[in-house]
Amino acid sequence: MAAFSLPAPAKLNLYLHIIGQRADGYHELETLFQFLNYSDEIQFELTANGEIELDQGGLNFPITENLIYRAANLLLPFRNDPQQGARLKLIKQLPAGGGLGGGSSDAATTLLGLNHLWQLGLTQQQLANIGLRLGADVPVFIHGHATFAQGVGEIFSPANPAENWYLIVQPEVHVSTAEVFSHPALTRNTPALEKALNEWEQGHNDCEKLVCSLYPQVASALQWLLKYALSRMTGTGACVFGCFSSAVEAEQALQVLPTEFRGFVAKGVNQSPLHQALKQLP
Ligand SMILES: C[C@](O)(CO)[C@H](O)COP(=O)(O)OP(=O)(O)OC[C@H]1O[C@@H](n2ccc(N)nc2=O)[C@H](O)[C@@H]1O
Ligand SMILES: Nc1ncnc2c1ncn2[C@@H]1O[C@H](COP(=O)(O)OP(=O)(O)OP(=O)(O)O)[C@@H](O)[C@H]1O
Numbered sequence: 001m002a003a004f005s006l007p008a009p010a011k012l013n014l015y016l017h018i019i020g021q022r023a024d025g026y027h028e029l030e031t032l033f034q035f036l037n038y039s040d041e042i043q044f045e046l047t048a049n050g051e052i053e054l055d056q057g058g059l060n061f062p063i064t065e066n067l068i069y070r071a072a073n074l075l076l077p078f079r080n081d082p083q084q085g086a087r088l089k090l091i092k093q094l095p096a097g098g099g100l101g102g103g104s105s106d107a108a109t110t111l112l113g114l115n116h117l118w119q120l121g122l123t124q125q126q127l128a129n130i131g132l133r134l135g136a137d138v139p140v141f142i143h144g145h146a147t148f149a150q151g152v153g154e155i156f157s158p159a160n161p162a163e164n165w166y167l168i169v170q171p172e173v174h175v176s177t178a179e180v181f182s183h184p185a186l187t188r189n190t191p192a193l194e195k196a197l198n199e200w201e202q203g204h205n206d207c208e209k210l211v212c213s214l215y216p217q218v219a220s221a222l223q224w225l226l227k228y229a230l231s232r233m234t235g236t237g238a239c240v241f242g243c244f245s246s247a248v249e250a251e252q253a254l255q256v257l258p259t260e261f262r263g264f265v266a267k268g269v270n271q272s273p274l275h276q277a278l279k280q281l282p
Helices: 067-078 102-117 124-132 138-143 177-181 208-214 216-226 247-255 273-280
Strands: 003-021 027-047 052-055 085-091 147-150 155-158 165-170 230-233 240-244 262-269
Touching: 003 102, 003 138, 003 262, 003 273, 027 102, 027 165, 027 273, 052 067, 067 085, 067 102, 067 124, 085 102, 102 124, 102 138, 102 273, 124 138, 138 147, 138 155, 165 216, 165 247, 177 208, 208 216, 208 230, 216 230, 216 240, 240 247, 247 262
Parallel strands: 052 085
Antiparallel strands: 003 027, 027 085, 027 147, 027 262, 147 155, 165 240, 165 262, 230 240
16 A cells, blocks of 8 residues: 555553663663553655655654654665655644653554555564664554553553543643653652552552652642542653543543643543554555
């Protein structure tokens, strides 16, 4: 198929425990990933000039830093024909640097999309290994099912958390993942779980307290959301999510969101919208 479009969904870390740090500085995590039915979109078109072209929409950093471009370049050596190229277009919806994994998800969608466009025949495991070089969250987006993850987030056990509705609130601040993970005050010694928690509410996010103290906007978003729902930060922030039992209740809270924040309502889904869309491709 010479042209198609695929979603790159957001993820939530329903809990995020940091249980230690490896010799290379990376942190050992225990986290429960769930996808949202709220996505970026990437359009794919086959070309015959052997090149990667990318329209990255409103993003204003160099194309060579875009995880879509970097992911595409990692697949070039696997082409059967060096004339195979691709024209890619990103329609960005997810806030960058929000803890929703937008960049990693774009990279995963690029890897799976080009594997299809160029008929590379690479397995999900091969693509996940390639993707891990781009970011710790890429493998879960390749995997495509809600999961309890260990290691740096690449060792998976099956999980089926409840598919609740969420109001995601986005404070107007960019949180650096590297800054959070390198901060001396970060909690790094949460005891390892004997098995994944069935109820995500029983977990917590070890980055939340630190990020709230560094970024008062995150603290105030969380404080506001907690008046309406059980709420938590995702990843290393800045976004926080509140859990609702219906779309209507989540929308009602969104209606009264203070103007200093942006927000959206989405459903937690255990099957990635990307994998559902891939199944529809001829
Ligand atoms: C916090 C999570 O979103 C949880 O899902 C991810 O672990 C972060 O994934 P990411 O944004 O793709 O992060 P990366 O780009 O891989 O790493 C950014 C930086 O954070 C630190 N880092 C990241 C992940 C990890 N498990 N331990 C770390 O110490 C490293 O210094 C790294 O240089
Ligand atoms: N396609 C892309 N979309 C968004 N950000 C990108 C992309 N490519 C590269 N980046 C860079 O990656 C950074 C992190 O973006 P991303 O949206 O993945 O963060 P995040 O949601 O905090 O992810 P995580 O939950 O994995 O920490 C951005 O600030 C940007 O500089």
